[in-house]
Amino acid sequence: MDTSVTIIGLIITILIGIPITLVFRSNITNRAKIKDIKKQYSQNNHYNFEHTETQNKKILSIDQKNKGFLLIDFSYKKDTAYFVDLKNIILCNLLTTNESKSNTVSKVEIELVHKNSMKKELIPIYNIENQYLDFNCLFEDHKLAQKWVGLINKTI
Incomplete structure (x- = not known):
């Protein structure tokens, strides 16, 4: 026994x-x-990304003092990283793209407008084609994007 x-x-x-x-x-x-x-x-320790948040294989970091923003995304087939020097940004918005037939959100992106050229840069936060748990990830990523757009606008 x-x-x-x-x-x-x-x-x-x-x-x-x-x-x-x-x-x-x-x-x-x-x-x-x-x-x-x-x-x-970090560019030779110029940027210190002290504020970091992780959700759905996305890592968002910001250096509010030196005005730098970094998004690392592990949810795509290859790891992607987006770095933006916020000193060159004049405006930050949240863009949502809807599918015309079903009116469901297919993309959530952060739009950054550069000061000198007024060029718009889009940073993808959510894309329905790359997600398996569509509505759960959409809701969480949309809330995360709203929070970080506010944080970026405070930093600018």
């Missing part, structure tokens, strides 16, 4: 331990990637 209880206990421990170990390894790898990307865009 003691042997069967011990074997069952070991099996349960292994079944729980392996997934937890894999999750921790994945988190450590992602943190290292994020740290490397932040270091790459």
